[in-house]
Amino acid sequence: MRTIKRPSLKTVLKTSTVAGLAAVMLSTGIPAQVTASFAAPVSVTAPQAPSFADVVSAVSPAVVSVRVQSDEPQETADEGGNNFSFNFGGRGFDQLPDDHPLKRFFKEFGGQGGPDAPGGPGAGPRDRAERGGPGANRPHHLRPTAQGSGFFISEDGYVVTNNHVVSDGQAYTVVLNDGTELEAKLVGRDSRTDLALLKVDATSRKFTYVSFADDTKTRVGDWVVAVGNPFGLGGTVTAGIVSARGRDIGSGPYDDYIQVDAAVNRGNSGGPTFDLSGQVVGINTAIFSPSGGNVGIAFAIPASTAKDVINDLMKDGKVARGWLGVQIQPVTQDIADSLGLKEAAGALVVAPQEGSPGQKAGIKEGDIITAVNGQAIKDARELSRRIAGFGPDAKVKIDLWREGKMQDVTVTLGNMASDEAASAEPKQPDAPVPSTSKALASLGITVAPAEDGSGLAVTEVDPDSEAAARGLKNGEKILSVNNRKVATADDIGKVIEQARKDGRTRALFQVEAGGTSRFVALPIDES
Missing domain, CATH: 2.30.42.10 (PDZ domain)
Structure with missing residues (x-):
């Protein structure tokens, strides 16, 4: 049972008196102090997103910009994107009038002055020589042709970057995050994995460096941080997650890339992708983009691959496989x-x-x-x-x-002493081989003895057949079926019949074209 306490007469009178006094003060013009009352500001208590600030502050001194010079023509586009390539109504950027607003814009903001601006990322050898920088003693015929990213892996100045950044260079400059420019030498490079190793000559100082992670523990969905120099801007940080593992993008026989959705652009090549412990899980090497800019699909060389290759390069400048x-x-x-x-x-x-x-x-x-x-x-x-x-x-x-x-x-x-790698992609034949043929209706192909006496030449392929759908073409040569050499159409028929008796539904044809052979499985069901 609730008890309601009524106010006493004294309390009522006291309250009324105070209210009356306030009313008299307002009506008589006597100033009164009034304190406004506001609602509390909105405050939400929720789980906070992770901050990458600690990781970035720790690893940034180890990440560098790599500038490459060579005697290649100036038209060669650099990795950093500072040699802008535009076309306005048939006129190139350099052909625009000096007072054109676009030319003024790119001179002021495009790569810190564009390819020829003094002190900019695209500054030529003469600009650096006049400043007494690293280019002072270099031949003046060398021009900037590429710019990418890299990172120190030792305190004595070894720098990892991409092979495609340095492959055409004759001189290399490493730019630290504080703007210091240091000359570097190429120790070695490996085109198969797109990795390269530089060495900075600076015996008087020790560099902040990073280490490779055990990327086998990196999972799809893990946070990663990419640090590099997109478009020559320097010291740019982006974050994302691991989108996929084991990507094959057709760049070589050892494709095994980590895909990330962190923003990666031109100039990030050779730069590191870190885990939240500040270790390198991958080296940025490529992006997928219909436009040339970031669309959230970037590929990094796994640390496990890079570690072995870099160790070999550091040892003797080459990779033994x-x-x-x-x-x-x-x-x-x-x-x-x-x-x-x-x-x-x-x-x-x-x-x-x-x-x-x-x-x-x-x-x-x-x-x-x-x-x-x-x-x-x-x-x-x-x-x-x-x-x-x-x-x-x-x-x-x-x-x-x-x-x-x-x-x-x-x-x-x-x-393995050369860059030639085994490829499963056959070369296309130069021309069909004409000859008297015998039809193999069930397979949709017509064959005849090859002119060189080895195998059977394909002289016709039914465009609606499985053989055509699987890429068989006129002029190619059938060497064997189910690993048995064939010299006549009857040989093919005998092998197919035996395969049917063995309960198989397909036969394996070895096909040669342009000196390269491949295998094609064709259905052999009764028709």
Whole structure:
């Protein structure tokens, strides 16, 4: 039961008196002090987004800008984007009148004065020589041709960057985040992984440096921070997450990129992407963009790849890789079905190179490499990376699927001395080979004996057939079917009939074009 207490008569009178006095003061003009009452400002208590300030302040001194000079023509676009390429009604930027507003704008804001502005990122050798900077003793015929990013990995001045940033250079300048410019020398570079190593000559100082992370622990969705010099601006920080792992963008046999959505633009190449511990998880190397600018899809070389390559470059200026010497292509489900494999995994050997370690060990065309030293091979790219991870003269055990059963061979790897890499992409034939033909209606192709006596020439392909859909063309040559040599159309028929008896629905055709062969799985169901 609630009890309501009524105010006393004394309290009522006192209140009325005070109210009356206030009314008299207002009516008589006597000033009264009135205090306004406001509501409290809005304040929301919620989980706070992570701040990257601590990471950035720690790693920024280790990130540098890399300027490259060479005797290439000035038209060569630099990585930093300072050599602007515009076209206005058929006239280039340099052809615009001096009083044109766009020319004035880019002189003032475009790359700190554009390619020829004194003291700007695109300053030529003469500008630096007049200031007594690093370019003072360099030949005046060298011009700035590229600009990217990089980072110190040791206190004595080793700098990691991209190969495509420095590949055409004759002189290199490293610009620290405080603006200090230091000359650098090229220690070595590796075009296959797009990595390069520079060395700054500065024995009197020690540099802030960063280390490589164990990127195998980096997960899709983890925060990352990219630091670099987009468009020559210097010291720019962007953040995002890891969008994907193991990306293949067709740049080489060792593609295994980390995809991030942090803003990366021209000039970020060679710069680091950090985790929240301040370690390098990747080196920015490429972006996907229809416009040339950032659209949130950037690719970084994994730290695990970079660490091994950089260690080799630091040791003797080059990378030593194991070499198997076989041309390979992916194993599709169709190919797996045609060869009796349960799953589409491993690497299909198109052809071993003459005199290669693989050929000497007995690896044959049509073999599927399923494991190296007992570790399963997922696909052709993984085989390339795994073999490259061994040094020359290393002995490795190769597991093969051949003629419906598992076998193994031991290979002593060679030394990959050139940039030529095995490719699964065949060259297109120069011209069809005319000859009398016999139709293989069920396959949609017409063949005839090849002029050189080896295999069968494809003289016609039904455009509505599976053969056409899988890229078979006139002029190509069929060397074997299910790893059996064929010289006549009847040979093909016999192999296909045997495959049907074995319960297979596809046959594996080895096709040659332009001196390069590949495998194509074609359906052989009764029609």
